[in-house]
Amino acid sequence: MNEHFLRLWPAQASDYAVSVDWLVIGFTAMMALFVVPVFVALWVFIWRYRRGRPADRDHRPQSNLPIELAWIILPFIGSLVVFLLSARLFFIARTPPEDALEVQVTARQWMWKFQHQGGQREINTLHVPARRPVKLTMISEDVIHSLFFPSLRIKQDVLPGRYSMLWFQAEHSGTYGVYCAEYCGTDHAAMLARLVVLNPADYEHWLADNGSSADLARQGETLYRQYGCASCHDSGNAPPLAGVFNRSVQLADGSQVKADEAYLRDSILLPQKQLVAGYLPIMPTYSNLLDEEAVQRLVAYLRELAEKHQ
Ligand code: HEC
Ligand SMILES: [Cu+2]
Structure with a gap:
């Protein structure tokens, strides 16, 4: 497709990618430092004590405390440094910034679907702005997939029935393989996509050119009316949904959950899974009516309601 496909050392599209590469290079160098002396000594001794060589063979083993301590402590410190550096990168990868741009990802055999907050939708291509954090909330409509951005050095399983997350900040505009x-x-093998990183101004143009008439939350609001959610939720037969997002919900079994995206998704598709305390289990299952993308729109609407509600 383009030069970025099938490269052994892919382009570095983010600062995170640069850090990961330094970690890999540093770790490999440290391993070489441990392994090379062992192999050198191995061959030296093979040579020196080969059969027929009149070498002195009755050395008593003698201990040497400094050497013992050195080979225990130095590798320990080296490994600890690598551990701390990789723990830091792991932490960064798990912690998306608050102001990240959000994109919803749905995987299925065999394509990637992306929904932007403005309602723009694309398949197998993802447009993002450079130098801005982007957070992907991902789910699969069938089997387990895994979204892999080699040029960003990030990869995450995409599971059916459960949201997973990736985030990145691309620094350089360009097109990268996914x-x-x-x-x-x-x-x-054909489940390929492209990541198109645009300069912020070009990205604004792209958004405008591909703008849909309704953003994600408006599309969710339409579904909310279309599927009769209001008949229960705005009538007292069911909990009001205006401020529910991110609130703590008391369940019928006595436990408490935070109404995050995953909880709202399950509430819509599998309403009997977690019953809200004080209500009857009358909510119908929407799993055969709404696909994951529709649920993402409904959740976007509920989120917006909560933001307005505050
Ligand atoms: C027939 C009535 C009915 C309809 C229609 C209905 N719900 Fe519900 N819903 C309920 C009831 C009752 C509960 C509380 C009991 C439970 O958890 O199932 C509930 C719970 C919820 C919850 C969890 C709320 C909380 O406070 O934790 C969400 C989210 C939700 N519904 C969304 C929807 C959406 C979106 C629709 C439309 C696609 C919808 N519901 C349609 C009756 C309904
Ligand atoms: Cu796949």
Whole structure:
């Protein structure tokens, strides 16, 4: 497709990618530091004590405390440094900034679907602005997939029935390869996508050119009316949904949950899974009516309601 596909050392599209590469290079160098002396000594001794060589063979083993301490402590410190550096990167990868741009991802055999907050939708191509954090909330409509951005050095399984998350900040505009990294059936190898990183101004143009008439929350509001949610939720038969997002919800079994995206998704698709305390289990299952993308729109609407509600 383009030069970024099938490169052994992919382009570095983010600062995170640069840090990961330094970690890999540093770790490899440290391993070489441990391994090379062992192999050098191995061959020296093989040579020196080969058969027929009149070498002195009755050395008593003698201890040498400084050497013992050195080979225990130095590798320990080296490994600890690598551990701390990788723990830091892991922490960064798990902690999206608050102001990240949000994109909803739905995977299925065999394509990637992306929904932007403005309502723009694309398949197998993802447009993002450079130098801005982007957070992907991902779910699969069938089997396990895995979204892999080699040029960003990030990869995350995309699971059916459960949201997972990736975030990144691309620094350089360009087009980068995106892969499915979990074998998912016949056309797994063809489950490719492109990441198009645009300069912020070009990104604004792209948004405007691809603008849909309604943003994600408006589309969710339409679904909310279309599927009769209001008949229960705005009538007292069901909990009001205006401020529910991110609130703590008391469940019928006595436990408490935070109404995050995953909880709201499950409430819509599997209403009997977690019953809200004080209500009857009368909510119908929407799993055969709404697909994951529709649920993402409803959740966007409920989120917006909560933001207005504050
Ligand atoms: C027939 C009535 C009915 C309809 C229609 C209905 N719900 Fe519900 N819903 C309920 C009831 C009752 C509860 C509380 C009991 C439970 O958890 O199932 C509930 C719970 C919820 C919750 C969890 C609320 C909380 O406070 O934790 C969400 C979210 C939700 N519904 C969303 C929807 C959406 C979105 C629709 C439309 C696609 C919808 N509901 C349609 C009756 C309904
Ligand atoms: Cu796949």
